[in-house]
Amino acid sequence: MAVVLVDHPLVQHKLSILRDKRTGPKEFRELIEELSSLIAYEATRNLSLEMTDVETPLEVAHCRQISGKKLGLIPILRAGLGMIGGILRLVPAAKVGHLGMYRDPKTLQPVDYYYKIPEDLPERDIFLLDPMLATGGSAVASVKFLRDRGARTITFMGIIASREGIRALQEAAPDVDIYTAAIDEELNDHGYIVPGLGDAGDRLFGTE
Ligand code: PRP
Ligand code: URA
Numbered sequence: 001m002a003v004v005l006v007d008h009p010l011v012q013h014k015l016s017i018l019r020d021k022r023t024g025p026k027e028f029r030e031l032i033e034e035l036s037s038l039i040a041y042e043a044t045r046n047l048s049l050e051m052t053d054v055e056t057p058l059e060v061a062h063c064r065q066i067s068g069k070k071l072g073l074i075p076i077l078r079a080g081l082g083m084i085g086g087i088l089r090l091v092p093a094a095k096v097g098h099l100g101m102y103r104d105p106k107t108l109q110p111v112d113y114y115y116k117i118p119e120d121l122p123e124r125d126i127f128l129l130d131p132m133l134a135t136g137g138s139a140v141a142s143v144k145f146l147r148d149r150g151a152r153t154i155t156f157m158g159i160i161a162s163r164e165g166i167r168a169l170q171e172a173a174p175d176v177d178i179y180t181a182a183i184d185e186e187l188n189d190h191g192y193i194v195p196g197l198g199d200a201g202d203r204l205f206g207t208e
Pocket of ligand 1: 076077078079080101102103104108110130131132133134135136137138139165191199200201202
């Protein structure tokens with residue numbers, strides 16, 4: 001299993017603005033979308049290709065296209081919702097499922113409250129989306145939830161991950177690759193990633 005730190009200059013530049021407490025919800029949403037596109041660009045690097053011939057205005061070009069692989073995007077609500085638009089722009093045929101999960105603020109344990117996922121989950125390569133991997137509890141519970149419903153290949157796509165969250169997800173699901181734009185060292189006493197970016201859901205939807 002791989003942990004891939006996407007350290008492209010554009011990603012790192014946008015992440016620094018995203019982290020800034022002065023960045024308001026409009027720009028925050030735009031940055032999450034842009035970062036998600038750029039991270040998805042890396043996370044889809046291994047999609048398989050097949051040959052196809054295309055007639056250009058001049059002659060036939062031997063081209064390659066993605067070989068009909070079905071993709072599923074599963075955002076963890078709420079903050080994962082912010083990642084959808086940027087990824088769908090790259091893979092518009094992907095189906096989108098939703099997984100409602102929040103962290104109990106006292107216990108930090110994930111509580112699931114809603115789901116609607118594609119019926120053909122086992123046939124799809126699943127990308128689980130959440131900008132924040134903190135204790136890892138939400139991601140671990142989400143992977144288990146999807147596995148229980150037949151999901152096979154799962155890739156986690158985030159924006160900031162803590163060391164602890166990566167460790168927890170690796171231990172629980174060694175075959176899940178993790179793509180992230182940053183790995184932060186610590187969590188504070190409330191389970192927030194530090195330095196992190198604060199509460200991603202609140203910053204996306206202006207609810208802080
Ligand atoms: C945040 C975040 C993750 C989770 C990460 O969601 O979007 O889902 O916390 O923390 P963990 O790794 O310790 O589980 P939150 O519970 O705040 O819900 P929200 O997105 O609805 O605000
Ligand atoms: N959820 C967030 O939105 N931010 C954190 O730092 C941790 C969990």
